[in-house]
Amino acid sequence: NTLTTSSPGTFSGPSDIDIADLNNDNRLDIVVSNYRTDNVAILFGYGNGSFYNRVFYSTGNYSQPNTVIICDFNNDKILDIAVANSGASDIFILYGFGHGIFGNESVYNLGFGSHPYSIATGDFDENGWMDLTAACIGTDHVEILMKMC
DSSP: OOOOOOOSSTTOOEEEEEEEOSSSSSSOEEEEEETTTTEEEEEEEOSSSOEEEEEEEEOOTTOOEEEEEEEOSSSSSSOEEEEEETTTTEEEEEEEEETTEEEEEEEEEOOTTOOEEEEEEEOTTOSSSOEEEEEETTTTEEEEEOOOO
């Protein structure tokens, strides 16, 4: 057994991870939500258990990203990243451009004090578009965002 360590940043407070091939090299990459530094980090995989080129995307000041999930939200066949920002009480989506590049973010406010803690995806209304649900510990609600694009 081998244990490999890779850091998403100093004092970053990694709170959640998801994995997928984000840059189309047939190797798994890691997306990390960093609670203390208000960003997500992408660690691109070599395919041998090691990673390179940490890329950071800000999720906003005091956003406190708690959970991250990778999915194609806009049906363009390119993976996107959704983040539950507990501090900002919103869902933050980075749209993929391909080859590991993201931008054109969208922010969906869930209401003051909602503090989304966890998110999941599914086609809840069976229309072919991925929807997103968030568990909000601040309001004791489960929010569902339908076809966000």
